[in-house]
Amino acid sequence: MDFAQLLISGLANGCVYGLIALGFVLIYKATEAINFAQGDMMMLGAFITLALTNDNHMGLPFIPSVLIAIAVMAVFGYLLDALMLRHVFGQPQIAVVILTIAIGYIIRFGAGLIWGHEPQSLHSPLAGQDITIAGIALGLDEIAVIIVTILLTGFLYGFFAHTRTGIAIQAASQNQLAAYYMGVPVRRVYSLVWGLSGVVAAIAGVLFASKGSIDPNTGLLGIKAFAAAVIGGFGSLPGALLGGLIVGVIEPFASRYGPSGYAQIAPYLLLVLVLVFRPHGLLPQVQQKKV
């Protein structure tokens, strides 16, 4: 009983990590940039929804506010690339890392300025409702997280495999110059990917916020999601989800059965082990370099 409950709540947490990791990997696959602000974008998406739907703010219905937040985050991601990331293109990878970290700082600062530093909770229709299946009490929010993650992953798979835009993104990611020659508008495609990852961030944010409270520092969760992405193999979408699930499941079990104090370092310990023994993650995507 205990085991199953830990597993379900771990899976639900893992889905959120997986969704943030998915945002990382989307951008990394397409543009080779690592977006350290992904966690902060998630936080921003959650706060926008909160500002729209909570009674002490604007008090709009839940579903429309989520849709508006998703749209806002899509535009935000698009503009982030068009106005900033595009200009550091071609510089060493570390420049992009630092730029996105700085963007994350700014988002956190802005969110703190607008919404304050106190933890707030999202008034979602899912929060705080339990259903009991076979003696296991499950939160409706946890089930929703898992279902939405599965749906979103299916949607993304379909998008990349079967739409013109998805295939253009794949082309631009595999060979930028060749994609240019074939008439793919590479710049717009890259900005689109950033917009898409903004959408994923907003959804992850709403799901995370309906499971608990959020504050501007919630974005630091992105670091854990980043670990998840690397465990799974940076550059593989199923890998990102798998890594997120592993990290999410390990955490509650480590704190339940492991010695105290070690629970929070378990994911990073695993990360270091994975990096040492399988340097490119569990589902690697690396070929030999040709000089």
Place this chain on the structure above:
Amino acid sequence: MRFVFKTHYDQDLGLFKHTQHRVCYALLGAIMVALPWLISDYLLGEFTLVLIWSIAGMGLMILIGQTGQASLGHAAFLAIGAYSVVLLQERAGLPFLLAFPLAGLISGVCGALIARPIAKLHGVYLAIATLALGILVEDIIVIAEAWTGGVGGLFAPDIDIFGHTFNKYINPADLYFLILGITVVLVLLYKNLLRSPLGRAFAAIRDSEVSAQAMGVEIAKTKSLSFALSAAYTGLAGALLGHFTGIFNNETFTIIMSINMLMMIVIGGVGSIHGAFFGAAVFVLLPTIIAFARDGLATLGLGNAVVIPGIEAGIFAAILIAFLLFEPLGIYGRWVKIRTWFELFPLARRDMFKRNQSFLKTERTR
């Protein structure tokens, strides 16, 4: 325009290129020595802190600027340095003069040890591995409470050299001179490192690992050495920082501090010793400047001295973004451009420093 006419081989080897170069550094040295008589004790303390952070910045610069390896967890080495210098003095009873270099050595050995497995990683993977190590050290400090004092932290005693104590409140000038001396020695070491075969090997790895290997550079060994040297510098800075702040615990050396160090050297200018100093100056003096500006605005009647939480981090990040977008080479890069304009006057061209158009080179195939 200046032409340096070389008449002797020593000129190629010398630290200074020409007379003006020498005069500039002599002037800088004179100002640094005269500083305690020129500014208040508070500002002197800030300058001491700038020097300490410059040493830390140089440490990170060896790794990022010279060898081209990213590290997002360098606060770990600051922590190792700070904890070992205090523990060596209090538990082992060593004098500061022995404990200080030993702290650097311990940190360096730790750097070399972790470099062996992670130096073969690249790009993102290296960044995240170092990030994870930084987070792990933060938690290990809490777990190893018997040694580190855990959340309660450690008190660092005053630096004591042959019975003479250095305290930032009682004799700030003495402390300043001590740290200035250490900084000068470390800068000379760094400068000589760059001119040695090892320094050239670092640069070769930074510019192209494959070509470096083809030229006979042992990649794994050189990278480990780079990690070790970088960790040693950072450890020394950590030791000084521990003594300077007087008390530290696990929350002193967070991942935010690692990231700040990284931002510091990017603002200063990656790849140059000057950059470490410029970056440290911006990083340390920015809160002071903001505080002064806030007071100034308040006396002018504009804004009633509102304290916005996190404004330092926000402004720091905004400056950083501006630099990355408009001057990727940092403050030092801008300075070189201005200097070149004057040296070549009126022949400087606008596109002299223009970068070539670059296309994405994937790191997934390697």
